[in-house]
Every structure is written in C-alpha cells, then in structure tokens.
Amino acid sequence: MSALSALFMRDLRLAVRVGGGALIGVLFFVIVVILVPFAIGPDPNLLARIGPAILWLDALLASLLALDRLLAADYEDGSLDLILTGQSALELAVAAKAIAHWLTTGLPLIIATPLLGLFLNLEWRTSAAVALTLLAGTPALTFIGLIGAALSVALRRGGLLLPVLVLPLTVPVLIFGVAASNAAIVGPLPFGTPFTILCALTLLSSVVGVVAAATALRHGLE
Amino acid sequence: MQLSGTDLLCIRGGREVFAGLAFELRGGEAILVTGRNGAGKSSLLRMIAGFVPIAGGRLELKDGDPELTLAEQAHYLGHQDALKPSLTVGENLSFWARYLGGDGLAPQDALETVGLDALAELPAAYLSAGQRRRLSIARLVAVKRPIWLLDEPTSALDRSAQERLSSLMQHHLGGGGMIIAAAHGPIGLERARELRLGEAA
Numbered sequence: 001m002s003a004l005s006a007l008f009m010r011d012l013r014l015a016v017r018v019g020g021g022a023l024i025g026v027l028f029f030v031i032v033v034i035l036v037p038f039a040i041g042p043d044p045n046l047l048a049r050i051g052p053a054i055l056w057l058d059a060l061l062a063s064l065l066a067l068d069r070l071l072a073a074d075y076e077d078g079s080l081d082l083i084l085t086g087q088s089a090l091e092l093a094v095a096a097k098a099i100a101h102w103l104t105t106g107l108p109l110i111i112a113t114p115l116l117g118l119f120l121n122l123e124w125r126t127s128a129a130v131a132l133t134l135l136a137g138t139p140a141l142t143f144i145g146l147i148g149a150a151l152s153v154a155l156r157r158g159g160l161l162l163p164v165l166v167l168p169l170t171v172p173v174l175i176f177g178v179a180a181s182n183a184a185i186v187g188p189l190p191f192g193t194p195f196t197i198l199c200a201l202t203l204l205s206s207v208v209g210v211v212a213a214a215t216a217l218r219h220g221l222e
Numbered sequence: 223m224q225l226s227g228t229d230l231l232c233i234r235g236g237r238e239v240f241a242g243l244a245f246e247l248r249g250g251e252a253i254l255v256t257g258r259n260g261a262g263k264s265s266l267l268r269m270i271a272g273f274v275p276i277a278g279g280r281l282e283l284k285d286g287d288p289e290l291t292l293a294e295q296a297h298y299l300g301h302q303d304a305l306k307p308s309l310t311v312g313e314n315l316s317f318w319a320r321y322l323g324g325d326g327l328a329p330q331d332a333l334e335t336v337g338l339d340a341l342a343e344l345p346a347a348y349l350s351a352g353q354r355r356r357l358s359i360a361r362l363v364a365v366k367r368p369i370w371l372l373d374e375p376t377s378a379l380d381r382s383a384q385e386r387l388s389s390l391m392q393h394h395l396g397g398g399g400m401i402i403a404a405a406h407g408p409i410g411l412e413r414a415r416e417l418r419l420g421e422a423a
Binding site: 006010013017078081084086219 | 234268271272273274275290293294296297298300301302303304305306308309313317318320321322323
C-alpha cells in the first residue's frame with residue numbers, strides 16, 4: 001500500500017508543480033465554453049437548451065487534452081520501466097496513476113461547471129445536474145483514456161493516435177451523461193435512469209480500463 | 223542464489239538479436255556484457271528485468287525470494303534516469319525508495335554515498351548529466367535488491383564518481399549480490415567475467 005500511495009502522491013505533486021499541467025485542462029474547458037456564445041450567437045434560450053451538451057463535449061475534449069501525459073511522460077523518462085519492477089501489481093499502479101490524474105484534471109472541471117453554467121444561461125439547478133453527471137461520468141473518461149494512453153505508449157505512436165483510439169469508446173458515456181443532464185431539466189425521462197447507467201459505465205470502465213492498460217504495458221514495453 | 227540463462231533467444235522488431243545465449247551467475251559474482259553496438263547488450267538486461275519477452279530458452283533464479291518475481295528482485299539502471307525535473311533530488315529518491323520498497327539506506331545516507339547530499343533540496347531539473355546519473359545510482363543503495371542490471375553505468379560519470387560506483391559495486395558483491403553490467407570498457411569490476419555478444423557462440 002505504501003508503494004501505491006507513494007506513486008499517487010508523486011503524481012499529485014507533479015501535477016501541481018511547474019509544468020505539471022493540472023490547470024491546462026480546466027483553462028481549456030473555460031475557454032471553449034466562453035467561445036461557444038461567440039460562435040452560436042447570443043440567444044439565451046438556445047444556449048440554455050444546448051448548454052449541458054456543450055459542457056459535456058467540452059469536458060470530454062478537456063480530459064482528452066491531458067491524457068497524453070498520463071503515461072507518456074513516465075515512458076519517456078524511463079520511470080515506467082521502474083514502475084514495472086515494483087512489487088505492487090501493475091494494475092493497481094496504473095489505477096493509482098489514473099485516480100491521481102482524475103483528481104488533478106477531472107475534478108477541476110466539475111468545480112468550474114457551476115461558474116460556466118452562467119455563461120450558457122443555465123439555471124443553477126441545471127448546472128448542478130450537469131456537475132453531478134460530470135462527477136459520475138468523467139472518471140469513466142479517464143479510465144477509458146487510460147487504455148488509449150497505454151496503447152499509444154506500447155505502440156510507440158505518440159499522442160497522435162490517442163484521440164482516434166479514445167473518442168469512439170467514449171460515445172456511451174457522452175450519450176448517457178447528456179441524457180441524464182437533459183432529463184434533469186426537461187424530462188420526460190426520470191433523472192435516475194440514465195444516471196444509473198452512467199454510474200455503471202464508470203464502474204465498468206474502472207475495471208476494464210485498468211486491466212487492459214496493464215496488459216498493454218506488459219506486452220508493449222520492450 | 224544463482225541466476226542462469228540457457229539457450230536464450232531474443233527477437234525484437236522481427237529481428238533476431240541473439241540466440242543460444244547461456245550464462246550462469248552466483249551470489250557475489252559479476253558479468254560484464256560486451257559487444258558491438260546492436261549486439262543485444264541492453265536487450266539482454268531488459269530481458270532479465272522482464273521488459274523484453276523471452277522468445278526461447280529459459281531464465282531461472284534459484285534460491286531467490288519465492289514470493290517475488292525475478293524483476294522484483296532486480297534493479298534496472300538503464301539509459302534513462304527516471305527522474306522528474308520538477309521534484310527535488312531528495313523527493314525523487316525517496317519516491318523510488320518508497321515505491322520499490324525493501325530496506326536499504328535512508329535516502330539522505332544514499333545521497334551521501336554518491337556525493338549529492340548537499341543538493342537534496344535542489345529540483346532535479348538543475349542537475350548535470352553526471353549528477354543525474356549519480357542520483358540514479360543512489361537508488362541502488364536506497365533500495366536493497368540482490369540483482370543489479372546496469373546498462374553502461376559509467377556514462378557521464380567523472381573519475382571520482384566512477385571510483386565511488388566501483389566501491390559500491392564491490393560492496394554489493396561482497397554482500398552476496400550479483401551484477402550484470404553492459405559496457406564498452408572497464409567499469410571498475412576487476413573480477414567480472416566477460417560475456418561477449420555478437421560473435422559465433
């Protein structure tokens with residue numbers, strides 16, 4: 001346990017130090033949301049209607065932005081080799097990295113959501129619903145992204161391959177995330193139905209993502 | 223403790239790097255792997271560390287810790303130093319000491335053995351190539367593991383650091399440890415056997 005907590009704390013520390021990039025994702029998130037009214041036009045009703053979808057799409061892209069560094073940085077400086085020679089299971093080590101990654105890149109997005117809701121003319125209730133669905137859904141984006149990060153390290157194709165691998169896999173999360181947010185505003189579905197599926201997707205991807213990423217690394221690290 | 227490889231075959235990128243390689247190493251002994259560029263020196267070390275799959279033959283560790291795999295009992299010192307520039311020298315070392323586990327020297331004492339104790343608070347970004355190498359070497363003593371896999375350990379080291387490394391290696395061998403080092407020249411291991419790669423076996 002002490003090994004995993006050491007890895008977890010190191011990743012948190014690296015993310016908040018200079019060049020760690022913890023703030024890059026949330027800055028991107030904020031900028032895109034600010035750009036949207038410029039592109040779509042200042043129609044408050046339209047913005048309020050598509051607001052949850054924009055926030056979700058934006059969160060997806062923002063989490064994609066940071067994924068490149070999740071494993072690639074450790075691969076490039078040789079740390080990943082040493083992580084493999086550690087005594088803790090590689091699955092748990094990558095899980096610790098993914099959780100630290102989510103705390104530093106996913107959680108800030110959720111904190112910023114209520115503020116950004118103002119830019120999109122969302123009621124506070126809607127903003128809260130979107131924030132709640134992001135809280136339930138963004139860990140799934142991180143864990144799915146973990147597979148892509150591990151594969152792009154193992155296949156030595158750099159970060160370019162990553163969005164192509166990851167984005168198609170995130171479609172279900174996006175569908176149910178937006179569906180749950182919309183259900184909270186306009187119905188007719190009860191909020192709980194898509195939200196439960198969203199939670200299930202997160203739980204499923206936390207297992208599949210971790211196992212798949214560890215397998216990819218074991219076979220691809222030569 | 224005995225590490226032996228028999229008839230090892232290594233294939234990387236579809237190309238046969240070496241075949242029919244055999245070696246045997248007991249506690250307190252060292253092997254110096256030599257050979258031209260591309261002969262498979264690094265590949266052999268990475269194979270023992272468990273990164274490169276064994277395409278054929280067998281690699282066995284006798285009388286090791288039965289709870290641990292071969293890789294978990296080995297230190298791998300590769301070309302990359304596995305240091306984070308934004309962490310301090312001390313933080314880098316104590317992270318690896320905690321992550322890799324085992325009871326070695328305290329990080330501060332390990333830094334002293336490589337002469338970096340005065341720089342413990344400095345971010346690793348400001349270290350020179352030789353100092354980065356010495357910090358990686360401090361990892362070998364901060365975490366106690368019986369097998370050392372060293373890939374050109376003396377690169378970038380000045381003369382006094384080479385002597386320090388040499389005495390660390392002698393001390394490790396004296397305590398029953400094993401060393402497999404890849405190098406192009408002498409690295410201060412007098413009694414090491416030489417394993418030549420890339421010639422007709």
